[in-house]
Every structure is written in C-alpha cells, then in structure tokens.
Amino acid sequence: MSASRIVGGDQTPPGAVRGKRDIISRRHFTAHRKRVFEFCDILIKEKVDITWMCLADANSITEEMAIRMKEAGCWHIGIGVESGIRDH
Numbered sequence: 829m830s831a832s833r834i835v836g837g838d839q840t841p842p843g844a845v846r847g848k849r850d851i852i853s854r855r856h857f858t859a860h861r862k863r864v865f866e867f868c869d870i871l872i873k874e875k876v877d878i879t880w881m882c883l884a885d886a887n888s889i890t891e892e893m894a895i896r897m898k899e900a901g902c903w904h905i906g907i908g909v910e911s912g913i914r915d916h
Contacts, residue, residue, distance in 0.1 A: 858884035858905075864893055868900035879903045885910065 858864055871878070881904035882897075894905065 856885060856888070857882035858888045858893060861888075861893065865896060868896045868902075871900040872896075876901070881905065883908060 870876075879901045881902060883906045886907050886909050889905065889907070897905065
C-alpha cells in the first residue's frame with residue numbers, strides 16, 4: 829500500500845475529508861489500532877507532507893499511538909468522552 833493510495837485514492841480512511849493539506853478523519857479513527865499504525869507508518873516512510881487531525885474516544889488512544897500520529901503529521905486529536913447514558 830502506498831501513501832498516494834491512502835491520501836488520495838481508494839484507501840483513504842472511510843469518512844475522511846481530503847483538503848489541500850489536511851485530512852480530517854472519521855469519528856473513532858483510533859478504535860482500529862492496527863489501521864492507525866499502518867496509516868502512520870506509510871506516511872512516515874514515504875515522507876508525505878501533510879498535516880491532519882482526527883477524532884478519538886478517550887479509551888481507544890494510547891501514548892504510543894499519539895506519538896506515532898504526531899510523527900506522521902497529526903496536529904490535533906479531538907478526544908470524546910462518553911457519559912454512559914443513552915438518550916434513546
């Protein structure tokens with residue numbers, strides 16, 4: 829898998845919005861640990877010059893993951909906190 833396929837092609841994370849330099853990924857991006865590390869590793873390896881942000885649940889992100897994401901160009905992680913109360 830190449831960075832061009834991830835950033836501009838068919839492997840862009842589902843729900844991503846591609847801009848000129850930012851990728852804003854879908855909610856719960858960090859819930860799929862393996863995918864996050866693969867995504868970051870490719871961006872780092874291929875020296876892709878982008879910045880991006882994502883949303884995460886507090887219980888799905890680790891310090892190791894956050895560091896790797898930063899190395900891959902992530903500049904912001906919006907952390908969501910669940911109340912445990914359903915409105916439905």
